[in-house]
Amino acid sequence: MSVRAVDLVTCRRFLLCPPCFGLAVGWLTLLLAAVLPADSLSAATSNRPNLIFILADDLGYGDLGCYGQELIQTPRLDQMAAEGMRFTDFYAGNTVCAPSRSVLMTGQHMGHTHVRGNAGGPDMSIQSLREQDFTVAELLKSAGYTTGLCGKWGLGDEAPGGRSGLPRRQGFDFFYGYLNQVHAHNYYPEFLWRNETRVPLANEVQRMDRTYGGFTGGWATKRQEYSHDLIAGQALDFIRENAKEDSPPFFLYLALTIPHANNEGTRATGNGQEVPDYGPYADRPWPDPDKGQAAMVSRMDADVGKILDLLAQLNIDQNTVVMFSSDNGPHDEGGHDTERFDPAGPLRGMKRDLYEGGIRVPMIVRWPAKTPSGTTSDHVGYFGDLMATAADLAGVKCPDNVDSISFLPTLSGHPDQQKEHEFLYWEFYEQGGKQAVRSGNWKAIRQPWGTGDTALYDLSEDLGETQDVSDQHPDQVERMQAMMDRAHVSHPDWQPRGRLPAQSP
Incomplete structure (x- = not known):
C-alpha cells in the first residue's frame, strides 16, 4: 500500500468524520505546542499560503489577450499575467471535462487516474471518484486547510454509483454549484447544490429528451438567476469567511462553467452561449452566438478581477497563490464562429483532439510574495502537478502513487531547481x-x-x-x-x- 500524504491519520473514513478529524487536529496542535517554541508553531502555521485554483470550462489557449486574443477583452487576466507568471507549455489533464478534472484532483495522468472519460448512461460509478481515490482537497484538508469548491464538479453525483465521489466525501468542507455535467450546461437552472442540499432558483426550464447520469438537461424559458454570477458570489463569500486573522489557510477550487455552451440550448435555439447581456459586444455586427461567446469570456475576466481586488482589500493577496487555467481546449458547440476568435491561437485542433489545441491551455499564476512579476515560463507541466505543488505549499508529503512534479521552484523564481517530466x-x-x-x-x-x-x-x-x-x-x-x-x-x-x-x- 502506498504511503498517504500524512501518516497521522491512516483511515480515510476518519478524515471524513468532522468531529474525529477536528479532535485529531486539536491533539496535534497541543502536541506541537508542547514540544515546539510558540514562535516556531506560529511560523509553521502562518507561512503556508492560501491557494485559489480557478478553472475555466472550454477556454482556448488563444482566448485571452495575454495569449494573443485580439477581439475579446480580458483586461484583468492580462493584468494578472503582468503581475505574475504566464506559462506557455502547460497542459490540461485531458481533452474533455471529467477525465481532465480527475487528473487535476488526483495527480495521476490518464493512464492511472480512475475517471478516464465522460461516462454517459444511468450508472455514474465510472465517472465518480471512489473512496480510495485521494484528492488535492484531501491533502490540503489533512494539512489543516479549509477547503471549498464553487462551480462544476463532474466527479460524483446523486445518481446511483456516484455518491462516493460527492465533493464533501472527497475532501471539501463546502460545495456550491453543479454535480452533473449536463445540468451544468444550463446557465439558468432550476436549482444548484449547496453541499448535499438542492437550492431552488427562480428559473423555469424546458427539458430535452436526453438524460445523463439520470439527469435530463434543458434550456430556460424563464431566466431570472444566472448561475455563473451566483457561483462567483459564493466564491467571494468563501474568501471573506476564511480571511480572518486567526483562520487557517484555505484552498478554493473555483470551477467555472464559462464559456462552455449549453448544448441543449444550441439545439433548441441555435445559441448556446447564454449570458445575461452582451456587454461591450452588443453593438458589434456579429451574430448573437458570437456576441455571447465574447461576453461570457469578458464576464469571467471581470469576476477574476473581483477576486484579486478582494484579496487586496482583505490584505491577504501577498500570501495567496492564485492559479488560472482551463479544463481543455476550445469548443465549437455554441453556434458561434470559431474562426472569428481563433480560440486555439497558433495551435492545431480543439476540444476532443489530442493535438495541442485540444490539450495545451492557458496557465497564469499570481503570488506577489514569491512569483516574479511579468515573467513567462516554458516549463512543461500539466494538471497532475497541482498535487505535488500543493503539498510543497502546505509543507506536507506528496502521495507516492501520483504522476506529479511540483512546479514551486519555477513559481518561486528558481527555474534552475525545477525538476522535469520524462514525458506527459x-x-x-x-x-x-x-x-x-x-x-x-x-x-x-x-x-x-x-x-x-x-x-x-x-x-x-x-x-x-x-x-x-x-x-x-x-x-x-x-x-x-x-x-x-x-x-x-x-x-x-x-x-x-x-x-x-x-x-x-
Whole structure:
C-alpha cells in the first residue's frame, strides 16, 4: 500500500468524520505546542499560503489577450499575467471535462487516474471518484486547510454509483454549484447544490429528451438567476469567511462553467452561449452566438478581477497563490464562429483532439510574495502537478502513487531547481480511441488506439503540428510508443477496444 500524504491519520473514513478529524487536529496542535517554541508553531502555521485554483470550462489557449486574443477583452487576466507568471507549455489533464478534472484532483495522468472519460448512461460509478481515490482537497484538508469548491464538479453525483465521489466525501468542507455535467450546461437552472442540499432558483426550464447520469438537461424559458454570477458570489463569500486573522489557510477550487455552451440550448435555439447581456459586444455586427461567446469570456475576466481586488482589500493577496487555467481546449458547440476568435491561437485542433489545441491551455499564476512579476515560463507541466505543488505549499508529503512534479521552484523564481517530466501522457476513449505523449520537444499521437499509425511532431519547429516527421525519425517513434505502452495501466471500466463510453456532453 502506498504511503498517504500524512501518516497521522491512516483511515480515510476518519478524515471524513468532522468531529474525529477536528479532535485529531486539536491533539496535534497541543502536541506541537508542547514540544515546539510558540514562535516556531506560529511560523509553521502562518507561512503556508492560501491557494485559489480557478478553472475555466472550454477556454482556448488563444482566448485571452495575454495569449494573443485580439477581439475579446480580458483586461484583468492580462493584468494578472503582468503581475505574475504566464506559462506557455502547460497542459490540461485531458481533452474533455471529467477525465481532465480527475487528473487535476488526483495527480495521476490518464493512464492511472480512475475517471478516464465522460461516462454517459444511468450508472455514474465510472465517472465518480471512489473512496480510495485521494484528492488535492484531501491533502490540503489533512494539512489543516479549509477547503471549498464553487462551480462544476463532474466527479460524483446523486445518481446511483456516484455518491462516493460527492465533493464533501472527497475532501471539501463546502460545495456550491453543479454535480452533473449536463445540468451544468444550463446557465439558468432550476436549482444548484449547496453541499448535499438542492437550492431552488427562480428559473423555469424546458427539458430535452436526453438524460445523463439520470439527469435530463434543458434550456430556460424563464431566466431570472444566472448561475455563473451566483457561483462567483459564493466564491467571494468563501474568501471573506476564511480571511480572518486567526483562520487557517484555505484552498478554493473555483470551477467555472464559462464559456462552455449549453448544448441543449444550441439545439433548441441555435445559441448556446447564454449570458445575461452582451456587454461591450452588443453593438458589434456579429451574430448573437458570437456576441455571447465574447461576453461570457469578458464576464469571467471581470469576476477574476473581483477576486484579486478582494484579496487586496482583505490584505491577504501577498500570501495567496492564485492559479488560472482551463479544463481543455476550445469548443465549437455554441453556434458561434470559431474562426472569428481563433480560440486555439497558433495551435492545431480543439476540444476532443489530442493535438495541442485540444490539450495545451492557458496557465497564469499570481503570488506577489514569491512569483516574479511579468515573467513567462516554458516549463512543461500539466494538471497532475497541482498535487505535488500543493503539498510543497502546505509543507506536507506528496502521495507516492501520483504522476506529479511540483512546479514551486519555477513559481518561486528558481527555474534552475525545477525538476522535469520524462514525458506527459494522454489517452481518449471517443472516436475510436487515441493516445498522445510529449517528451521534450517531441509530440506523438497514435490513433486509433494501439493499432493505428503514430504521427510525430517536433514542437520546437512545428508548433501547429502540420508536418508529420515520423518517417524521418523511426527511433523517436519507437521510443514514444514505448512510453505510451508503459503509461497505460488497464482499467475494467475503460477499454481502448470494444465498447466505448457514450460521447461526451
